[in-house]
Amino acid sequence: MDFAFTATEESLRQEVRSFLASLPPGSQTDSEDSPNVALERALAANGWLTMAWPKEYGGRGATQMEQLIFKEELFEAGGTFDFLGVQLAGPTIMVHGSEEQKRAHLPRIARAETRWCQGFSEPGAGSDLASLQTRAVRDGDDYLINGQKIWTSNAHHADWILLLTRTDPEAPKHRGISMFVVDMKTPGITIRPLVQLTGVHGFNEVYFDDVRVPATNMIGELNRGWYAATTTLDFERSGIERNLVARRDWNRIFGLLGSEAMRPALQGRPATWRHQLADLHIAIEAGQWMARRVAYLQGKGLVPNYEASMSKTFNSELGQRVADFGVNVLGLAGQLRGSKYAPAEGVPAFRFLDARRLTIGQGTSEINRNIIATRGLGLPR
Ligand SMILES: Cc1cc2nc3c(=O)[nH]c(=O)nc-3n(C[C@H](O)[C@H](O)[C@H](O)COP(=O)(O)OP(=O)(O)OC[C@H]3O[C@@H](n4cnc5c(N)ncnc54)[C@H](O)[C@@H]3O)c2cc1C
Numbered sequence: 001m002d003f004a005f006t007a008t009e010e011s012l013r014q015e016v017r018s019f020l021a022s023l024p025p026g027s028q029t030d031s032e033d034s035p036n037v038a039l040e041r042a043l044a045a046n047g048w049l050t051m052a053w054p055k056e057y058g059g060r061g062a063t064q065m066e067q068l069i070f071k072e073e074l075f076e077a078g079g080t081f082d083f084l085g086v087q088l089a090g091p092t093i094m095v096h097g098s099e100e101q102k103r104a105h106l107p108r109i110a111r112a113e114t115r116w117c118q119g120f121s122e123p124g125a126g127s128d129l130a131s132l133q134t135r136a137v138r139d140g141d142d143y144l145i146n147g148q149k150i151w152t153s154n155a156h157h158a159d160w161i162l163l164l165t166r167t168d169p170e171a172p173k174h175r176g177i178s179m180f181v182v183d184m185k186t187p188g189i190t191i192r193p194l195v196q197l198t199g200v201h202g203f204n205e206v207y208f209d210d211v212r213v214p215a216t217n218m219i220g221e222l223n224r225g226w227y228a229a230t231t232t233l234d235f236e237r238s239g240i241e242r243n244l245v246a247r248r249d250w251n252r253i254f255g256l257l258g259s260e261a262m263r264p265a266l267q268g269r270p271a272t273w274r275h276q277l278a279d280l281h282i283a284i285e286a287g288q289w290m291a292r293r294v295a296y297l298q299g300k301g302l303v304p305n306y307e308a309s310m311s312k313t314f315n316s317e318l319g320q321r322v323a324d325f326g327v328n329v330l331g332l333a334g335q336l337r338g339s340k341y342a343p344a345e346g347v348p349a350f351r352f353l354d355a356r357r358l359t360i361g362q363g364t365s366e367i368n369r370n371i372i373a374t375r376g377l378g379l380p381r
Contacts, residue, residue, distance in 0.1 A: 005069070012066055016048065016073040035157055040081050040112040043074070049086050050110040057094065057102055058110025064299040068240055068292060075244035083239065084154060085109040085116035089162045091235045093181070096220035096228040105160070105181065117158035117184075119149040119206060120229065126151075127367050129164070130173045130226060134208060136165035136180065138215070143167075143180070145188075145211040151361075155191050155204040158184050162232065168223050179225035180217045188212070198353045236362045237308040238298065240291035242315035247284050249322045249351050252344075253277070256330060261343035265333040273329045280322055287315045306376030309368040316358035317365060323348070323355035 005013075027039060043049050052067040053059025074080065090109045093101055108114045125132040134147025145165055155161065161182050168176030182189075188211035193201045220228045254277065256262050290311040297304045326348035327334055333341065334348035359365045373379045 005065070009063075009066060009069055013069050013073060016070050017077075019046065020073060020077040020079070035082060035115065035154075036079065037112065039079055043079075043081065044110060044112040047110075049081055049112060050090065050106075053090070053094070053106065053110060057106035058108075064295040065292075068295040071240055072244060075241065075248060078248070080241070082112070082115050082154075083241065084118055084158070085114060085160075087239055088118055088232050088236055089116040089160065089181070092162060092179075092228055092232045093219060095231050096179070100216075101181070101219065114159040115154065115157050117152050117155040117161050117206075118232070119152055119155075119161045119163040119182075120232075121151045122148060123150050127364060129229065130177065132164055132166060132177065134163070134165045135169070136167050136178060136213070138167075139212070141216075142212045142214055143218075145180070145182070145208045145213055147208050149206040149208075151194070151203045152191075152206045153203045153361075155184070155206050156193065156201070160184060161206070162219075164225055164229055167225075171223060174226045176223055177225040177229070178222055179219040179228045180213055181219060182211065182213050182217065186211050186213065196354070196357065198350055200354075233363065234303055234305055234308055237312040237368070238294050238304055240288070240295070240311075240315075242312065242319055242358060243284065243287040243291045246287065246315060246319040246322045249319070249326060250277075250280055250284055252347065253322070253326045253329065256334075256344050256348075259343060262330070262333065265331060265343075273325075276325055276329070280318075280325060283314075283318050283321070287311070287318050290314055306372050309363070309371040310376070312362060313359075313365050313368040313372070316362075319358045320355045323351045327352040 023039075023042070027036075040049065047060045048070045050058055051060040051062040051070060052064050053061075055061050086109060090106055093105050097105070105114070109116070120129055120132070122132050122134060134145065134149065136143040136145045143165075145163070147165070149163075152161070161184055163180045163182050165178055165180060166176055167178040170176070188209045190207040190209065192205040192207070194203050194205060195201050196203070219225070257266070257273070257277070290307075294304045294308050294311050297307060330344060330348045334344050335346055336342035337346035363371075374381055
């Protein structure tokens with residue numbers, strides 16, 4: 001395996017870095033609970049958001065590695081984007097959608113004109129996703145949808161939802177599921193906020209009450225939605241974001257530990273944290289190569305499965321380790337906000353709380369370890 005970057009890739013890295021540096025200070029970053037649409041549109045205008053997509057759907061026909069380099073630079077600068085559209089819904093439509101669906105949705109995602117959410121989990125269907133109960137029943141040219149989704153990230157900002165429904169309750173559970181794309185403004189959809197322990201409103205409950213959806217909105221074949229869903233889950237676990245977030249947090253802690261403002265708080269404390277800092281940095285480098293390996297395999301036309309689970313599990317647990325280290329080493333000074341004695345403006349404490357979700361969303365660590373055990377190591381179920 002050869003991971004050396006080419007001259008073209010290095011030049012792309014410089015191009016993205018210079019562009020982000022040229023933006024007004026602060027405009028590269030997101031707030032905690034609302035998207036930075038202006039940044040996404042600016043990135044989209046440069047063709048970067050979906051650069052690995054084919055040109056006819058709004059991409060640049062770039063490689064997966066170039067796409068990854070863009071993300072590395074964006075996260076380094078503090079930014080992010082609507083990955084639910086760009087990395088989940090878009091690629092799923094690309095693989096399983098009709099030509100008409102691709103032309104209707106993909107260019108708009110590429111231009112950052114539409115935002116998406118993922119309606120998979122239900123109160124009784126998380127890890128065991130195939131137990132989902134939201135019903136879609138054929139009614140003329142439409143389907144009528146009734147049921148409830150939960151933990152739906154960004155539903156309150158979304159124009160469209162990628163939705164899993166049960167279309168045949170008599171069939172074995174994996175074979176009676178169909179996938180739809182649904183306009184979030186359709187009558188009968190109610191969104192209720194779920195506020196996380198950080199105080200951020202990131203996800204929601206979404207209720208469907210006789211929601212009428214054209215049959216042409218089905219993605220893939222009737223009762224074969226499970227296969228489309230597994231494609232979405234593979235894409236979901238393939239990203240390098242978790243590693244980049246861990247690196248961003250590490251960089252922040254590193255900067256604080258060396259700062260004048262932290263000097264009084266660190267005085268007289270044993271310096272064992274230096275070793276922990278080094279250990280975490282080694283793990284961040286290793287995790288980055290795991291994530292780059294996933295992009296490398298995608299670039300070879302392969303569909304990383306257990307490799308994506310390895311990267312997801314390692315990097316999300318690493319994110320928690322870095323966040324735990326942050327609150328431990330910065331102590332009370334890392335928790336305070338809004339005072340001259342608050343050198344970190346409470347960010348380490350926020351990151352500690354926020355990192356709890358990393359090992360649950362996109363498949364829990366246990367579920368991903370099951371995948372690594374069975375599909376990676378070939379162990380029996
Ligand atoms: C931040 C965040 C964002 C999310 N965003 C979305 C979203 O946008 N759309 C969406 O559809 N869902 C979303 N989810 C939901 C997420 O996919 C589920 O929370 C996750 O799949 C786990 O399901 P559950 O919460 O029902 O837990 P459960 O499945 O009830 O699991 C409970 C515990 O049992 C363990 N467990 C379950 N089965 C097994 C097994 N077979 N072997 C070993 N251990 C097992 C789990 O690992 C876990 O520790 C999000 C979750 C989080 C935290």
